[in-house]
Amino acid sequence: KDLVVCGVAHDMNVLKVNLYGIPDQPGVADLIFSSLANEKINLDMIIQSGRGTPGEKQNLSFTTGKDDAWKVKSVMNAVVKELGAEGFDTRDDVAKISLVGAGMITRPGVAANMFHVLADNNINIHMISTSEIKISCIVDADRIKDAAIALHTAFGLDRD
Amino acid sequence: KDLVVCGVAHDMNVLKVNLYGIPDQPGVADLIFSSLANEKINLDMIIQSGRGTPGEKQNLSFTTGKDDAWKVKSVMNAVVKELGAEGFDTRDDVAKISLVGAGMITRPGVAANMFHVLADNNINIHMISTSEIKISCIVDADRIKDAAIALHTAFGLDRD
Numbered sequence: 095k096d097l098v099v100c101g102v103a104h105d106m107n108v109l110k111v112n113l114y115g116i117p118d119q120p121g122v123a124d125l126i127f128s129s130l131a132n133e134k135i136n137l138d139m140i141i142q143s144g145r146g147t148p149g150e151k152q153n154l155s156f157t158t159g160k161d162d163a164w165k166v167k168s169v170m171n172a173v174v175k176e177l178g179a180e181g182f183d184t185r186d187d188v189a190k191i192s193l194v195g196a197g198m199i200t201r202p203g204v205a206a207n208m209f210h211v212l213a214d215n216n217i218n219i220h221m222i223s224t225s226e227i228k229i230s231c232i233v234d235a236d237r238i239k240d241a242a243i244a245l246h247t248a249f250g251l252d253r254d
Numbered sequence: 255k256d257l258v259v260c261g262v263a264h265d266m267n268v269l270k271v272n273l274y275g276i277p278d279q280p281g282v283a284d285l286i287f288s289s290l291a292n293e294k295i296n297l298d299m300i301i302q303s304g305r306g307t308p309g310e311k312q313n314l315s316f317t318t319g320k321d322d323a324w325k326v327k328s329v330m331n332a333v334v335k336e337l338g339a340e341g342f343d344t345r346d347d348v349a350k351i352s353l354v355g356a357g358m359i360t361r362p363g364v365a366a367n368m369f370h371v372l373a374d375n376n377i378n379i380h381m382i383s384t385s386e387i388k389i390s391c392i393v394d395a396d397r398i399k400d401a402a403i404a405l406h407t408a409f410g411l412d413r414d
């Protein structure tokens with residue numbers, strides 16, 4: 095597959111929510127996201143990695159816009175009680191930086207290159223999510239400009 | 255945005271790798287994925303959620319094809335040593351089920367519906383990753399058929 099890295103996108107309107115110590119059994123993700131859907135909260139990314147040893151506690155993260163922060167926190171308080179989860183935290187001083195292009199993730203070097211550019215600029219990665227056309231990282235909001243400029247240069251996107 | 259759920263896809267060729275207790279500082283993701291790229295290992299999903307409290311240890315997961323299992327394990331052994339990470343585990347008895355359609359993730363109810371269908375069928379979700387056009391879950395391989403049939407029915411995709 096030919097690789098076409100066609101651009102760098104960023105999104106400043108990011109609220110990162112981490113839910114941790116949740117039971118790892120069927121019905122948990124359903125309860126969390128139905129509760130959010132009932133409040134008509136628009137989601138951007140949903141990410142669950144975790145060690146997945148059955149029976150262990152899991153962590154799960156998602157991102158929404160900042161405007162919903164108050165609603166999201168009240169939903170999370172209810173969900174943590176209902177699930178007997180350890181807790182949740184939110185951060186709104188973060189932003190999303192994405193490398194966009196066809197056939198992104200299957201080429202082993204592309205993701206590594208992106209992470210290398212961020213490392214070279216001493217930018218810590220808080221979350222990672224990939225799709226066929228995009229690799230997205232959540233980083234500190236005050237570093238998003240550095241990240242965008244560095245990625246443009248590294249992937250030769252500065253050319254007119 | 256009009257929602258068009260156009261299909262259910264599944265992938266049986268999945269090796270799930272979880273790396274845990276890794277340092278949460280710039281350069282770590284670079285080292286992990288450069289090491290994999292050097293071995294020309296094709297990736298499918300990369301997922302890092304985690305609590306992201308600076309300085310804490312992080313977990314990070316990715317999926318590849320099953321053929322690379324031996325190579326992946328030897329790369330992970332080296333990476334764990336180099337990072338002083340707690341360890342890694344792999345599972346190959348899993349598979350990926352995806353709901354595919356335009357405008358998926360922004361509609362709050364779609365993800366919740368998908369998780370609800372899996373919960374109703376007592377299917378545990380090990381990993382979650384979303385993009386604009388797809389919501390993907392890693393589940394036990396022996397439940398993939400049940401998941402695909404249930405999702406087809408629930409989202410009205412059975413119609414000819």
Ligand SMILES: C[C@@H](O)[C@H](N)C(=O)O
Nearest residue numbers: 119120121122123379
């Ligand atoms: C943690 C959560 O994803 C759980 N495993 C579920 O299936 O709902």
Ligand SMILES: C[C@@H](O)[C@H](N)C(=O)O
Nearest residue numbers: 219279280281282283
């Ligand atoms: C854990 C890993 O993503 C680390 N935060 C990094 O930036 O490389």
